Amino acid sequence: MGEQKRLLIIDDDPDFVEGITSILEGADYAVDVAYNPDDGFKALQTDPPDLLLLDIMMGRGAEGIMVARKIRKDPVLREIPVLIITGIREQIAFLFPGEPVHPRFVAVDELVEKPVEPDFLLERVNALLEAAEARKTETS
Amino acid sequence: MKDQYKVLIIDDEEVVLDSCTEILTGGDYEIATAADGKLGVRRVQEFQPDLVFVDLKMPGISGLEVLEQIHKIDPTIVTIVITGYATVSSAVEAMKQGAYDFLPKPFTPDEFRLITHRGLEKRQLVLDTIALRREKELLRENFAAIVSHELKSPLGAVQQNLFTLVGELSDTVTEDQLRKLERMKSRIADLVDLIHTWLRAISVDIETIKEDFEPVSVPSVISKAVESIEPHAVRKAIEVVASIEEPLSPVFGDEGTLTEALVNLGNNAVKYSHMGSEVLINAKEEDGHIVISVSDKGVGIPEEELPYIFDDFYRAKSGKATAGGAGLGLAICQRIIETHDGSITAESELGKGSTFVIRLPVYVSDTNH
Numbered sequence: 001m002g003e004q005k006r007l008l009i010i011d012d013d014p015d016f017v018e019g020i021t022s023i024l025e026g027a028d029y030a031v032d033v034a035y036n037p038d039d040g041f042k043a044l045q046t047d048p049p050d051l052l053l054l055d056i057m058m059g060r061g062a063e064g065i066m067v068a069r070k071i072r073k074d075p076v077l078r079e080i081p082v083l084i085i086t087g088i089r090e091q092i093a094f095l096f097p098g099e100p101v102h103p104r105f106v107a108v109d110e111l112v113e114k115p116v117e118p119d120f121l122l123e124r125v126n127a128l129l130e131a132a133e134a135r136k137t138e139t140s
Numbered sequence: 141m142k143d144q145y146k147v148l149i150i151d152d153e154e155v156v157l158d159s160c161t162e163i164l165t166g167g168d169y170e171i172a173t174a175a176d177g178k179l180g181v182r183r184v185q186e187f188q189p190d191l192v193f194v195d196l197k198m199p200g201i202s203g204l205e206v207l208e209q210i211h212k213i214d215p216t217i218v219t220i221v222i223t224g225y226a227t228v229s230s231a232v233e234a235m236k237q238g239a240y241d242f243l244p245k246p247f248t249p250d251e252f253r254l255i256t257h258r259g260l261e262k263r264q265l266v267l268d269t270i271a272l273r274r275e276k277e278l279l280r281e282n283f284a285a286i287v288s289h290e291l292k293s294p295l296g297a298v299q300q301n302l303f304t305l306v307g308e309l310s311d312t313v314t315e316d317q318l319r320k321l322e323r324m325k326s327r328i329a330d331l332v333d334l335i336h337t338w339l340r341a342i343s344v345d346i347e348t349i350k351e352d353f354e355p356v357s358v359p360s361v362i363s364k365a366v367e368s369i370e371p372h373a374v375r376k377a378i379e380v381v382a383s384i385e386e387p388l389s390p391v392f393g394d395e396g397t398l399t400e401a402l403v404n405l406g407n408n409a410v411k412y413s414h415m416g417s418e419v420l421i422n423a424k425e426e427d428g429h430i431v432i433s434v435s436d437k438g439v440g441i442p443e444e445e446l447p448y449i450f451d452d453f454y455r456a457k458s459g460k461a462t463a464g465g466a467g468l469g470l471a472i473c474q475r476i477i478e479t480h481d482g483s484i485t486a487e488s489e490l491g492k493g494s495t496f497v498i499r500l501p502v503y504v505s506d507t508n509h
Contacts, residue, residue: 013293019300022308057289114292115299118307 005129006030006047010040010067011055011085016114020053020085023118024125037063041070044077051129056086079135081128084111145260146170148187150180150206151195151222156245160193163249164256177201181209189217190263191256193243196223196230207237216270218263220255291335299328337468346475349397355390355503356398358423358430364399366421369406377416380406385424389502393480398500401476401484402432404469405496409436412494428502429482435495441488449486450474 007029011017017033024031032049034040037058044052052071056064064084071077110124147169149160157173164171172187174180177200184192192210196203207219221234224245231242240262243255306313306321313321366382373380391398402421409419413436420435441449450470477484477498488494 013297015297016293016300019297019304022304026307057293114296115303118303 004028004030005050006032007051007053007125008040008043008049009033009053009055010035010037010043010058010064011053012036012058013055016055020116020121023121027122027125029125037067041067044071044080045074048077048080050080050132051125052080052082053125054082054084056084079132081132082110083124083128085114085116086111144168144170145191145263146172146187146189147191147193147256147260148172148174148180148183148189149193150174150177150183150198150203151193152176152198153195156195156222159249160252163252167253167256169256177203177206180206181213184210184213184217188214191259192217192219194219194221194239196221196234204234204237207234207239211238216263216266218259218266220259288335288339292332295328295332295335299325299332302328337472346397346479349394349476349479352394353392354394355505356393356395357390358388358432359384361395361398361402362421362423362432364395365402365406368399368403369410369419372407372410373419376410376413378410378413378419379417380410380419380421382421383423385422388423388425388430391430391480391482391500392503393500397476398480401473401498402434404473405434405498408469409434409438409494409496412436412440413438425502429499430502432498432500433495434498435493437493440490440492441486441494442490443488446486446488450484 007024009017009020009031011033012035014035017035021031021033032043032047034043040054043049054064054067056062058064064086068082068084071080071082110128112121112124145168147164149157149171150173151157151160152175154175157175161171161173172183172189174183177194177198180192180194181201183189194203194206194210198206203221207221210217210219215238219239221231221239221242222245223230223234223242231244234242240259241255243252247255302321302325306318306325309317309321362382362384366380369380406419406421413419417437421432422435423430423432425431450473474484477500480500482498482500484496484498486494486496
């Protein structure tokens, strides 16, 4: 593999973040963290990471979804793979009654549940990064 | 309260329409009229009134029929009949059709104003009730969503750090310490499952699964269920033996919830079984029904407790090996099976074991029609 991949976590639960950060850093990823959606979006714009790990239930509600929507509208950010990590799958169903449990927030996303087994987390992160890499080579 | 109520008057006599309109003018009403039943029904659709006066005796479609059609369009609209021949029988008939009150002709302006007022009060009551019911429903759903987040977030954070710790300490930790860590993980996982179960019981309207019913293969449900029971069984050295008496017709239902029901029964069987015993799952077809039984050779259920085991929050008291649980598993099972037009029963002998039997109607394909 080439240079170190940079990941951004947007999640308002510092304890959870600490848990996954050490897993990811242990696997030699560079990890940045934003603890609220606003800081998170700013960080995305100023220094787009290779992959975003996004929490859904933040602040007063499902503020993570607002971030996902903004990403989808942005032609550059849209290319960043997003791994959604959420507390509960059913919650998504509450938020979108009548819609499939796994709504497509962004073109390239994946949804895992909290808490996430270290091996599974690394496998998903790696798969998303590789898929993004493959897309890049295809288009260039 | 509504800003302005809408009142519709359906009567074939122009003089009645005119005078009624005049009586209500100046009050806070929007008024519409129709000169016969057919027009009236159409006006109901366009105008969406709160209150409708209907003359019982009209040429064309009768007042009673108009009432029926109005209630079909919107059962919350309040209707009052105007009857020229003030016989009790016609008024009673109209009330049976769902009319709120009746007004005998001739009537004074005050009588008309009063009955309009009463009719609209009734309408407001109906609207308030609907709003309250809707609010209650929303509250129930939101409550579930909020509670789930508030409870699950801290647990998720704890579990995540445990996962990480186990990985980081893998070189230094002793086997005994690892066992303790694993036990913590497993207890937290149980707690998370418990929250899920409660939430399902509170917030999920089981009837909605009917929308996605399709033919379901019973052996596939059983093999999926066994897969998720097995890890629990292995811990107690219990063997899960599934036997299927072919051929088996499919059932019409939702594979996910059927599997859930069977997993619940299987996990219960494991929970109340002795170390090293067996849990038997059998499926056969019998008289147009698929019969699935789950048997254990465990502690059993006392006869006097059997009638209550499917109640919410019921938990067997006799079991020595009670290993936590919400007391909702069987209640949820029953709800799932009944939603599939099936039944679930239990037989048990104290000290010998229990057998739970699910009966589901077989799926009959209607391609021949």
